[in-house]
Amino acid sequence: MEPVLSEAVAVLGRTPSVLREVLQDLPEPWLGRHEGEDAFGPREVLGHLIHGEKTDWVPRMRVILDHGDTQPFVPFERRGYGDASRVPVTDLLDEFETLRKENLAFLASLSLDASQLQLRGRHPELGPVTLGQLLATWVVHDLNHIAQVVRVLAARYALAVGPWNAYLGILNR
Amino acid sequence: MEPVLSEAVAVLGRTPSVLREVLQDLPEPWLGRHEGEDAFGPREVLGHLIHGEKTDWVPRMRVILDHGDTQPFVPFERRGYGDASRVPVTDLLDEFETLRKENLAFLASLSLDASQLQLRGRHPELGPVTLGQLLATWVVHDLNHIAQVVRVLAARYALAVGPWNAYLGILNR
Numbered sequence: 001m002e003p004v005l006s007e008a009v010a011v012l013g014r015t016p017s018v019l020r021e022v023l024q025d026l027p028e029p030w031l032g033r034h035e036g037e038d039a040f041g042p043r044e045v046l047g048h049l050i051h052g053e054k055t056d057w058v059p060r061m062r063v064i065l066d067h068g069d070t071q072p073f074v075p076f077e078r079r080g081y082g083d084a085s086r087v088p089v090t091d092l093l094d095e096f097e098t099l100r101k102e103n104l105a106f107l108a109s110l111s112l113d114a115s116q117l118q119l120r121g122r123h124p125e126l127g128p129v130t131l132g133q134l135l136a137t138w139v140v141h142d143l144n145h146i147a148q149v150v151r152v153l154a155a156r157y158a159l160a161v162g163p164w165n166a167y168l169g170i171l172n173r
Numbered sequence: 174m175e176p177v178l179s180e181a182v183a184v185l186g187r188t189p190s191v192l193r194e195v196l197q198d199l200p201e202p203w204l205g206r207h208e209g210e211d212a213f214g215p216r217e218v219l220g221h222l223i224h225g226e227k228t229d230w231v232p233r234m235r236v237i238l239d240h241g242d243t244q245p246f247v248p249f250e251r252r253g254y255g256d257a258s259r260v261p262v263t264d265l266l267d268e269f270e271t272l273r274k275e276n277l278a279f280l281a282s283l284s285l286d287a288s289q290l291q292l293r294g295r296h297p298e299l300g301p302v303t304l305g306q307l308l309a310t311w312v313v314h315d316l317n318h319i320a321q322v323v324r325v326l327a328a329r330y331a332l333a334v335g336p337w338n339a340y341l342g343i344l345n346r
Contacts (some may be wrong), residue, residue: 003333007200011326012345014194021187021194022319027180126336135342136333143327144343146195147320155186155317160176161308168310170317173346 001131002117015142016097023089034155041152045145046092047081053099057138058106064121064131070124119141175290175305186277188315189270193321195260207328214325218318219265220254230311237294237304245295266323
Protein backbone atom coordinates (compact mmCIF):
# COMPACT_ATOMS: atom_id res chain seq x y z
CA MET A 1 0.00 0.00 0.00
CA GLU A 2 1.48 3.29 -1.11
CA PRO A 3 0.37 6.62 0.33
CA VAL A 4 -1.31 9.13 -1.98
CA LEU A 5 1.05 12.08 -2.22
CA SER A 6 -1.62 14.79 -1.97
CA GLU A 7 -3.14 13.14 1.10
CA ALA A 8 0.22 12.87 2.83
CA VAL A 9 0.99 16.50 2.06
CA ALA A 10 -2.38 17.55 3.50
CA VAL A 11 -1.21 16.26 6.89
CA LEU A 12 2.43 17.37 6.60
CA GLY A 13 1.39 20.90 5.71
CA ARG A 14 -0.65 21.42 8.84
CA THR A 15 1.70 20.05 11.49
CA PRO A 16 3.39 23.42 12.18
CA SER A 17 0.05 25.16 12.68
CA VAL A 18 -1.29 22.30 14.82
CA LEU A 19 1.71 22.57 17.12
CA ARG A 20 1.40 26.35 17.16
CA GLU A 21 -2.24 26.03 18.16
CA VAL A 22 -1.29 23.59 20.94
CA LEU A 23 1.73 25.46 22.30
CA GLN A 24 1.92 29.15 21.41
CA ASP A 25 1.24 31.47 24.35
CA LEU A 26 0.61 28.53 26.65
CA PRO A 27 1.58 29.53 30.22
CA GLU A 28 5.21 28.58 30.82
CA PRO A 29 4.53 25.93 33.53
CA TRP A 30 2.97 23.76 30.80
CA LEU A 31 6.09 23.83 28.65
CA GLY A 32 8.42 21.71 30.81
CA ARG A 33 9.36 18.05 30.54
CA HIS A 34 6.61 16.47 32.58
CA GLU A 35 7.59 12.88 31.86
CA GLY A 36 11.00 13.24 33.51
CA GLU A 37 14.24 15.14 33.06
CA ASP A 38 15.56 12.86 30.32
CA ALA A 39 12.29 12.87 28.41
CA PHE A 40 11.27 15.22 25.65
CA GLY A 41 9.15 18.24 26.49
CA PRO A 42 7.50 20.48 23.89
CA ARG A 43 10.76 22.35 23.18
CA GLU A 44 12.72 19.13 22.67
CA VAL A 45 10.05 17.82 20.30
CA LEU A 46 10.19 21.02 18.26
CA GLY A 47 14.00 20.88 18.16
CA HIS A 48 13.81 17.26 17.02
CA LEU A 49 11.30 18.13 14.28
CA ILE A 50 13.49 21.03 13.12
CA HIS A 51 16.50 18.74 12.96
CA GLY A 52 14.45 16.23 10.97
CA GLU A 53 13.51 18.88 8.42
CA LYS A 54 17.18 19.70 7.98
CA THR A 55 18.77 16.26 7.97
CA ASP A 56 16.20 13.47 7.67
CA TRP A 57 13.19 13.51 5.36
CA VAL A 58 14.17 15.53 2.32
CA PRO A 59 17.85 14.55 2.42
CA ARG A 60 16.79 10.89 2.41
CA MET A 61 14.44 11.52 -0.52
CA ARG A 62 17.36 13.03 -2.38
CA VAL A 63 19.48 9.95 -1.64
CA ILE A 64 16.79 7.66 -3.04
CA LEU A 65 16.28 9.80 -6.14
CA ASP A 66 20.00 10.25 -6.79
CA HIS A 67 21.44 6.91 -5.66
CA GLY A 68 18.56 4.45 -5.19
CA ASP A 69 19.46 1.74 -2.72
CA THR A 70 23.19 1.82 -3.44
CA GLN A 71 23.85 4.41 -0.73
CA PRO A 72 22.39 3.95 2.76
CA PHE A 73 20.87 6.96 4.51
CA VAL A 74 22.93 8.87 7.04
CA PRO A 75 21.71 7.76 10.51
CA PHE A 76 19.40 10.29 12.11
CA GLU A 77 20.41 11.76 15.47
CA ARG A 78 17.28 12.07 17.65
CA ARG A 79 18.83 14.76 19.81
CA GLY A 80 20.77 16.36 17.00
CA TYR A 81 19.16 19.74 17.59
CA GLY A 82 21.08 20.16 20.82
CA ASP A 83 19.74 21.93 23.89
CA ALA A 84 16.36 23.53 23.15
CA SER A 85 15.53 24.18 26.80
CA ARG A 86 16.20 27.92 26.66
CA VAL A 87 14.87 28.64 23.20
CA PRO A 88 11.53 30.49 23.12
CA VAL A 89 8.78 28.16 21.92
CA THR A 90 7.66 30.76 19.39
CA ASP A 91 11.10 30.81 17.79
CA LEU A 92 11.06 27.02 17.51
CA LEU A 93 7.57 27.06 16.00
CA ASP A 94 8.64 29.73 13.49
CA GLU A 95 11.74 27.83 12.44
CA PHE A 96 9.86 24.56 12.06
CA GLU A 97 7.15 26.22 9.98
CA THR A 98 9.66 27.88 7.66
CA LEU A 99 11.63 24.68 7.10
CA ARG A 100 8.51 22.60 6.54
CA LYS A 101 7.22 25.06 3.94
CA GLU A 102 10.54 24.94 2.11
CA ASN A 103 10.60 21.15 2.20
CA LEU A 104 7.03 20.80 0.93
CA ALA A 105 7.84 23.29 -1.84
CA PHE A 106 10.80 21.11 -2.77
CA LEU A 107 8.62 18.00 -2.67
CA ALA A 108 6.08 19.69 -4.95
CA SER A 109 8.86 20.68 -7.35
CA LEU A 110 9.73 17.00 -7.81
CA SER A 111 6.25 16.31 -9.30
CA LEU A 112 6.55 12.70 -8.17
CA ASP A 113 4.22 10.24 -9.83
CA ALA A 114 2.80 7.20 -8.10
CA SER A 115 5.32 4.81 -9.64
CA GLN A 116 8.23 6.81 -8.20
CA LEU A 117 6.90 6.10 -4.71
CA GLN A 118 8.08 2.54 -5.27
CA LEU A 119 11.70 3.62 -5.75
CA ARG A 120 13.98 1.87 -3.32
CA GLY A 121 16.41 3.21 -0.78
CA ARG A 122 18.41 1.63 1.98
CA HIS A 123 17.99 2.41 5.66
CA PRO A 124 21.16 1.89 7.71
CA GLU A 125 19.35 -0.32 10.24
CA LEU A 126 16.05 -1.36 8.66
CA GLY A 127 17.39 -2.27 5.23
CA PRO A 128 15.30 -1.91 2.06
CA VAL A 129 12.62 0.78 2.14
CA THR A 130 10.71 2.69 -0.52
CA LEU A 131 10.19 6.37 -1.18
CA GLY A 132 6.49 5.85 -0.42
CA GLN A 133 7.34 4.31 2.95
CA LEU A 134 9.60 7.26 3.70
CA LEU A 135 6.76 9.64 2.84
CA ALA A 136 4.26 7.74 5.00
CA THR A 137 6.79 7.67 7.84
CA TRP A 138 7.26 11.42 7.63
CA VAL A 139 3.50 11.77 8.17
CA VAL A 140 3.25 9.27 11.03
CA HIS A 141 6.37 10.70 12.66
CA ASP A 142 4.64 14.11 12.76
CA LEU A 143 1.53 12.57 14.29
CA ASN A 144 3.62 10.61 16.77
CA HIS A 145 5.22 13.81 18.04
CA ILE A 146 1.97 15.76 18.15
CA ALA A 147 0.60 12.97 20.34
CA GLN A 148 3.77 13.07 22.42
CA VAL A 149 3.47 16.82 23.06
CA VAL A 150 -0.14 16.38 24.09
CA ARG A 151 0.80 13.46 26.36
CA VAL A 152 3.54 15.51 28.02
CA LEU A 153 1.05 18.29 28.74
CA ALA A 154 -1.40 15.78 30.20
CA ALA A 155 1.30 14.32 32.46
CA ARG A 156 1.44 17.65 34.31
CA TYR A 157 -2.01 16.89 35.75
CA ALA A 158 -1.44 13.19 36.43
CA LEU A 159 -1.93 13.77 40.16
CA ALA A 160 -4.36 16.67 39.89
CA VAL A 161 -7.05 14.48 38.32
CA GLY A 162 -7.22 12.34 41.46
CA PRO A 163 -9.24 9.12 41.03
CA TRP A 164 -10.16 9.99 37.42
CA ASN A 165 -6.63 8.82 36.54
CA ALA A 166 -8.12 5.36 36.02
CA TYR A 167 -10.23 6.56 33.09
CA LEU A 168 -7.55 8.56 31.29
CA GLY A 169 -5.47 6.32 29.05
CA ILE A 170 -3.11 9.16 28.15
CA LEU A 171 -1.78 9.15 31.73
CA ASN A 172 -1.05 5.44 31.66
CA ARG A 173 1.13 4.98 28.57
CA MET B 174 -2.14 19.37 44.11
CA GLU B 175 -4.84 21.64 42.73
CA PRO B 176 -4.76 23.00 39.19
CA VAL B 177 -4.43 26.74 38.68
CA LEU B 178 -7.69 27.87 37.10
CA SER B 179 -6.13 30.24 34.55
CA GLU B 180 -3.67 27.58 33.42
CA ALA B 181 -6.41 24.99 33.00
CA VAL B 182 -8.50 27.46 31.01
CA ALA B 183 -5.53 28.22 28.75
CA VAL B 184 -5.64 24.60 27.56
CA LEU B 185 -9.43 24.20 27.53
CA GLY B 186 -9.84 27.33 25.43
CA ARG B 187 -7.64 26.11 22.63
CA THR B 188 -8.92 22.56 22.19
CA PRO B 189 -11.54 23.49 19.57
CA SER B 190 -8.99 25.33 17.44
CA VAL B 191 -6.42 22.55 17.85
CA LEU B 192 -8.93 20.01 16.57
CA ARG B 193 -9.95 22.36 13.76
CA GLU B 194 -6.32 22.71 12.75
CA VAL B 195 -5.91 18.91 12.78
CA LEU B 196 -9.14 18.00 10.98
CA GLN B 197 -10.74 20.78 8.97
CA ASP B 198 -10.46 20.31 5.19
CA LEU B 199 -8.49 17.10 5.65
CA PRO B 200 -9.18 14.79 2.67
CA GLU B 201 -12.11 12.53 3.52
CA PRO B 202 -10.13 9.24 3.50
CA TRP B 203 -8.36 10.44 6.65
CA LEU B 204 -11.60 10.93 8.55
CA GLY B 205 -12.68 7.30 8.98
CA ARG B 206 -12.32 4.96 11.94
CA HIS B 207 -8.89 3.50 11.26
CA GLU B 208 -8.65 1.53 14.49
CA GLY B 209 -11.68 -0.63 13.65
CA GLU B 210 -15.40 -0.31 13.11
CA ASP B 211 -16.25 -0.17 16.81
CA ALA B 212 -13.53 2.36 17.57
CA PHE B 213 -13.84 6.13 17.59
CA GLY B 214 -12.82 8.07 14.51
CA PRO B 215 -12.48 11.86 14.40
CA ARG B 216 -16.25 12.34 14.04
CA GLU B 217 -17.02 10.09 17.01
CA VAL B 218 -14.47 11.96 19.14
CA LEU B 219 -16.04 15.29 18.25
CA GLY B 220 -19.51 13.95 19.00
CA HIS B 221 -18.26 12.66 22.36
CA LEU B 222 -16.67 16.03 23.19
CA ILE B 223 -19.89 17.84 22.24
CA HIS B 224 -21.91 15.52 24.46
CA GLY B 225 -19.45 16.18 27.30
CA GLU B 226 -19.91 19.93 26.97
CA LYS B 227 -23.65 19.45 27.25
CA THR B 228 -23.90 16.84 29.99
CA ASP B 229 -20.62 16.28 31.79
CA TRP B 230 -18.20 19.02 32.84
CA VAL B 231 -20.29 22.07 33.61
CA PRO B 232 -23.34 20.14 34.83
CA ARG B 233 -21.09 18.32 37.31
CA MET B 234 -19.59 21.60 38.45
CA ARG B 235 -23.09 22.83 39.10
CA VAL B 236 -23.87 19.71 41.14
CA ILE B 237 -20.80 20.28 43.31
CA LEU B 238 -21.55 23.97 43.80
CA ASP B 239 -25.25 23.40 44.49
CA HIS B 240 -25.25 20.09 46.35
CA GLY B 241 -21.66 19.27 47.36
CA ASP B 242 -21.15 15.56 47.78
CA THR B 243 -24.73 14.83 48.78
CA GLN B 244 -25.84 14.21 45.21
CA PRO B 245 -23.79 11.92 42.94
CA PHE B 246 -23.15 13.01 39.35
CA VAL B 247 -25.33 11.62 36.58
CA PRO B 248 -23.28 8.88 34.85
CA PHE B 249 -21.77 10.06 31.58
CA GLU B 250 -22.68 8.17 28.41
CA ARG B 251 -19.55 7.88 26.22
CA ARG B 252 -21.57 7.40 23.06
CA GLY B 253 -24.37 9.71 24.12
CA TYR B 254 -23.96 11.87 21.03
CA GLY B 255 -25.40 9.14 18.84
CA ASP B 256 -24.28 8.46 15.28
CA ALA B 257 -21.86 11.13 14.09
CA SER B 258 -20.73 9.17 11.04
CA ARG B 259 -22.69 11.29 8.54
CA VAL B 260 -22.25 14.68 10.16
CA PRO B 261 -19.82 17.01 8.37
CA VAL B 262 -16.66 17.45 10.41
CA THR B 263 -16.91 21.21 10.07
CA ASP B 264 -20.36 21.19 11.67
CA LEU B 265 -19.06 19.12 14.57
CA LEU B 266 -16.09 21.46 15.01
CA ASP B 267 -18.38 24.49 14.96
CA GLU B 268 -20.76 23.03 17.53
CA PHE B 269 -17.94 21.99 19.85
CA GLU B 270 -16.34 25.44 19.62
CA THR B 271 -19.61 27.22 20.40
CA LEU B 272 -20.40 25.02 23.39
CA ARG B 273 -16.87 25.26 24.76
CA LYS B 274 -16.94 29.05 24.55
CA GLU B 275 -20.26 29.14 26.40
CA ASN B 276 -18.98 26.79 29.08
CA LEU B 277 -15.77 28.74 29.63
CA ALA B 278 -17.82 31.94 29.84
CA PHE B 279 -19.94 30.27 32.52
CA LEU B 280 -16.82 29.09 34.33
CA ALA B 281 -15.42 32.63 34.26
CA SER B 282 -18.71 33.98 35.61
CA LEU B 283 -18.30 31.79 38.70
CA SER B 284 -15.09 33.67 39.66
CA LEU B 285 -13.91 30.59 41.53
CA ASP B 286 -11.17 31.12 44.08
CA ALA B 287 -8.52 28.54 44.86
CA SER B 288 -10.27 27.34 48.01
CA GLN B 289 -13.42 26.48 46.07
CA LEU B 290 -11.38 24.01 44.00
CA GLN B 291 -11.33 21.86 47.13
CA LEU B 292 -15.12 21.60 47.25
CA ARG B 293 -16.24 18.00 47.23
CA GLY B 294 -18.54 16.12 44.94
CA ARG B 295 -19.39 12.48 44.48
CA HIS B 296 -18.72 10.45 41.38
CA PRO B 297 -21.15 7.54 40.87
CA GLU B 298 -18.29 5.04 40.47
CA LEU B 299 -15.13 6.71 41.76
CA GLY B 300 -16.58 8.16 44.96
CA PRO B 301 -15.29 11.38 46.50
CA VAL B 302 -13.76 13.89 44.11
CA THR B 303 -13.06 17.62 44.23
CA LEU B 304 -13.97 20.49 41.95
CA GLY B 305 -10.25 20.92 41.23
CA GLN B 306 -9.98 17.28 40.18
CA LEU B 307 -12.98 17.72 37.90
CA LEU B 308 -11.32 20.77 36.32
CA ALA B 309 -8.01 18.94 35.84
CA THR B 310 -9.87 15.97 34.37
CA TRP B 311 -11.65 18.21 31.88
CA VAL B 312 -8.21 19.34 30.67
CA VAL B 313 -6.66 15.87 30.50
CA HIS B 314 -9.79 14.47 28.85
CA ASP B 315 -9.36 17.04 26.06
CA LEU B 316 -5.71 16.11 25.64
CA ASN B 317 -6.58 12.40 25.70
CA HIS B 318 -8.96 12.84 22.79
CA ILE B 319 -6.63 15.08 20.80
CA ALA B 320 -4.04 12.31 21.13
CA GLN B 321 -6.69 9.77 20.13
CA VAL B 322 -7.61 11.66 16.96
CA VAL B 323 -3.97 11.91 16.01
CA ARG B 324 -3.46 8.20 16.73
CA VAL B 325 -6.45 7.27 14.55
CA LEU B 326 -5.00 9.30 11.68
CA ALA B 327 -1.63 7.59 12.12
CA ALA B 328 -3.26 4.15 12.07
CA ARG B 329 -4.26 4.77 8.45
CA TYR B 330 -0.58 4.48 7.47
CA ALA B 331 0.30 1.57 9.75
CA LEU B 332 1.13 -0.59 6.73
CA ALA B 333 2.32 2.20 4.46
CA VAL B 334 5.32 2.96 6.68
CA GLY B 335 6.73 -0.53 6.08
CA PRO B 336 9.65 -1.46 8.35
CA TRP B 337 9.61 1.97 10.04
CA ASN B 338 6.64 0.68 12.02
CA ALA B 339 9.13 -0.52 14.63
CA TYR B 340 10.20 3.07 15.43
CA LEU B 341 6.75 4.63 15.62
CA GLY B 342 5.25 4.15 19.04
CA ILE B 343 1.94 5.69 18.00
CA LEU B 344 1.28 2.65 15.79
CA ASN B 345 1.87 0.22 18.64
CA ARG B 346 -0.46 1.41 21.41
